Amino acid sequence: MPAPIQNQQELQFKGYAVEDTENWEKFKLIDFQPKPMGEHDVDIKIEFCGVCGSDVHTITGGWGKVNLPVIVGHEIVGRVARVGGAVTEFKVGDRVGVGAQVCSCGECGLCKSNNEQYCRELVFTYNDNFRGCGTATQGGYSTAIRTPDRFVFPIPDGIKLEDAAPLMCGGLTVYSPLVRNGAGPGKKVGVVGIGGLGHMAIQFAKALGCDEIVAFSHSNSKEKDAMTLGATKFVATREEGFQKPLLSSLDFIICTADVASGVAFKELLETLVPMGKFVMVALPDDKLPSLERSSLLSSAFFGGSLLGSKKEALEMLQLAADKGVKPWIEVMPMSDVSKAVRGLKDGKPRYRYVLKQDIDQ
Template sequence: MSSDHKFEGWCGLDKDSVKGQMKWQPYDPKPFTDTDVEIRISHCGICASDLHTLRSGWGQTPYPCVVGHEIVGRAVRVGAAVTHIQPGDRVGVGAQSGSCLRPECEECASGIENHCQVSNTNTYAGFFPDGSKSYGGYADYSRVPGHFVIRIPEALDSAAAAPMLCGGITVYSPLKREGCGPGKRVGIVGLGGLGHFGVLFAKALGADEVTVISRSSAKKEDAMRLGADKFIATNEEADWADKYALSLDLIISTVSSPDMPLEGYLGLLRVRGTFIQVGAPEDKLPGFLAFALIVKGCKIGGSAIGSPKEIQEMLHLAVEKKIEPWIQERPLKDANQAVVDMNNGKARFRYVLRNEKHEA
């Protein structure tokens, strides 16, 4: 099964591309192999990671770069070794499109490929073992290893599914792993693309109480509409750290600021509570006294996206619980303006690019 598709997309050529200066142009995808799937893209979410990468915020980006790792579309070419995907299936790809997958790899063999320490390829701005570069979803087509291609449940809208493939799984994975469910009180720091998914999935997993923690009360009404039970505005409540001390079992932090009041957040944890950082700042996190952990036996950790198995599990939960993310669809042709608007904090809460010529 051959392909004559032309690979074109919005290419970031330098650090100024984040200012709405991406260029639509062709690029060369990885060579097709029997383990690959080619996708005709209909939707792609815009993630904060896209902005960090476009401006080389996490290190030098290998330009040209096509960002976008919340990809949904139709499989149009399927390698002979891929058995779980058929041509015509509606599929998705998240932030990871490669790992070593060796049976001797502890992470890959145990189903946590997202933490593979041997070979981990990001869906864009990464490199495959053969040296070819990975390109993302602000484009017409995507070619990726089939292991990381997920079937989208029929009951789930494509535009809604797209941002779940990174934004959703980034919070779902630690929520599920750390025991979010009945009897648990959960805090979500930040109410953006990640944070709003944090509220939705914490409630879907059965948490007794969900508290949103933000700098101001500007998003309080949105938080309550999403299902939150409480709201803490840290810049408006002078005694918030004392008032809400020992009130949460688990905190998921989606913010990425070196100035966040981390020690105050840790004070909100109950005995043996857990703080998980998923927001990835370009600078270091603030320091804190070790006693914030020692006295209560608390722990602090991090989490990165999720495995293909977890993503599939999350999508089925989204169908079961009728989860509806707050998204705003933007035409793919307007990707530059959408990136600028995202950078200016205008998204409520996730932009999804719609490739109108492929949507049908």
């Protein structure tokens, strides 16, 4: 007979919801219903939640239709409060996090090969529904989340909870394409955009031991930060001919730019070696530019990447703990959520806002 689980805690589920994408800066504290408790579910009492670009794309309607009311936030960290009967990986009190995905089918070839983020049955942390029960998913600008254990990540002791928050989505989103493209000794990588994602991409590229890390940004304003983060070279893409000294030299580029217009795609592609890859990790609201025919001549590949697997999340968190990868964060009370999303929309954070729990429970 399994031992009775001690100190299971019933949580209240409430959070800051947006009810209208036209009024995306207006949040209302609402109660919500989590999915029915399953054998593999974990209830987490949320302590911090990072503010990700996806949150703003969602509440503004930039990515399309939204299930309202919506509580966004998918850089969630806190402590386990309750576990289902079949959960063996976690116990009450454990420090854990949840990123942008809360479910997948668990059965398909992708789920069985550490590619669950590409499962056709993927369920996002908010603005989605659990298959089967149909319950709407709600994110981390809230008191608590109930999530299947496969999508809960244990946080190593060496990382503070608030520092771990941005790693759950942003960190994983850049780590996965880095390792899948062989980031490490002997490789030269480019990082386009020095923001929430880019500042973590530079740190992870360094932690993985890449020979060269070229930071690309519009202007010179972030040069000092990029070099402090670990870049070996800084290039301002606003300058005509910026690509010339770098032609056919980079193995791959991670593009974190959140707005497509203004990204010098053609010139950046020219900096890749033959068969080099240009990987988009942010999904801009606006249309991608059509590529010029001549861009094909460099034989570079253009594509995307989505989140990361749990296996990668665990590796990433351990690497962050071992090598001191630490997002640059500004912590603000969760009740200041409106200010946080406005600030992010305006490109203000250097480089990630993290909301600290202050909802009365």
